[in-house]
Amino acid sequence: MNSKRLLIGSALAGAIAAGLGFAQAALADDAKEKCYGIAKAGQNDCGTATHSCAGLAKKDNAPDEWKYVAKGTCTKLGGKLKPPAGK
Amino acid sequence: MSAAPALASLQALFARAVVAGEDEAVLAHLAGDPETARRRLGLYRRAILANQAGALRAAFPVVARLVGEGFFDEAARRYGEASPPARADLNRHGESFPAFLSGYPHAASMPWLADVARLEWAAHESLMAADEAPLDFDALARVEAAGQPCLRFRLHPSLRLVRSAWPVLAIWEANQPGRDGTPDREEGADDVLAWREAGRLRYALLAPREAAFVEALARGETLAEAAGEGEPWDFGTMLGRLAGAGLLCAFSRGAAAPP
């Protein structure tokens, strides 16, 4: 219990230092963390689509096979994906 | 008023025509050539589908890329039937799309697809969440040692944690613009933290106990509870990363979570 309390104390000290140095935070240095950027944020233009916002003129009489067989980049995953055991 | 039905019933007839294609009843109330009117109702029908699919495509670009256009449009159409939008704001239309995908029979061969969708929805919500300033760290520094284990935090509104049994982050990254869809790794049970920093979406892969720690803090558990009962581990690094990213927004001591 004592060691846990010590850990909490040092964790908080670290957090306070990081919080006070918010601008120089270490997060950006971590290779695992990436910036997705503005592109996603920019896609809200059709959030309230009206007939001004989509392909009104398009007709879609696609055959069922086209609708039910996924034909995107999922083929790159090749069915090899397996969930690890125990999760 | 004799021939014209009241507004509510006329609109209900119109909705049946443009949603379900049952246009006979409303055609009786439309002016001009019935064949032209029937085709024009088709314009509305297709626009409604395209608008809803377009909104989903904007929120779920990786899912759309993974399954291709025809599959995605059909899934969007069926989702629209199962969960029709109740409000005008299509930015909120996709909330239950991940759950829909997890039960969509044609996606059964892609058991990871719903988790990719959950990750995308988390990002979508994160970008629309409220702005909030970090907590007062000088005040936090004044909390005496005895009170520290009982601290509770409120995390930033943009913070989202997605826990998956699949390498969802690898799949997601492989389907960003400029990538051909081949993931860097095919194994891993990804716990992904997403948040907004300086107006941009960021994300990080967490270790399982880090994810559990963040989850516990988000639930309002105390620092001691969130750290867990087992062998001591370095949760300080995670806490420091949250603080450094501006994700700790308020703290309280004792029984109640911060307001």
Added chain:
Amino acid sequence: MTARFPERAPDPAKAGIGLRTPHFEALATTRPPLSFLEVHSENYFADGGPSLAWLERLRADYPVSLHGVGLSLGSADPLDDEHLARLARLARRIEPALVSEHLCWSGIGGRHLNELLPLPLTEEVLAHVGERVARVQDRLGRRILVENVTAYVRFSGSTIAEGEFLSELARRTGCGVLLDVNNAWINAVNHGTDARAFLEAIDPACVGEIHLAGGEATPDGIVDSHGAAVFPEVWELFARTVARLGPVPTLIEWDTDIPALDVLVAEARRADAILAGAGARREAA
């Protein structure tokens, strides 16, 4: 409440453009002279985040028009109070020069259809829409503009011409009219009617804004796609309209296949030239 932004009305002798996300950065850095920027209100209903931050940043440089597409003014369903509350919150935050909606309905029976659907134009509907416009104006504490839509079908039970309907709505509620010249032209072509008769029936005093946009010819009629340059016929109608009304803040709408900012600004300049020749604003007799 203290204003956070410069109080500026759109310059009626100059055109504005629709603000779309691909142009955020270019607008903020190059700041081309434009009368105003217009957004779809619902796209900024978020609680926070980058889109709102961009809008606030650009609001410091331009008057902003909030153009709603989802209030469903003509629906027989109750007004969506949450939607209205979000609109009111956005208006408080952005301090828009103009707020507008459509003469249409978009949902019924609790299901939203995300389209601008046509209304039968009758006394009953005029009273209904009038009551709702008044409630929206009360809630927002300001005047709104109501826009004529593209109606691909019309109702045989309609008893009031669209121009008279809008003018009477404005007279009863104090709202203004957002005159979409492109919609007027498309309706006239699709239904074989006279766009000029519609435009001339509008009370000049109540017109607060004009919309111009491009469309697409399809086998089922001309579609209001907002995905192309303004049609020559629409430019001509626009010139006639401003000759009658005098200069009115005018918007170039371009929402799909969005071109480079230069192309949009060039369309706005073309409108500027026509507005410049329109002389002084004429008020109704």
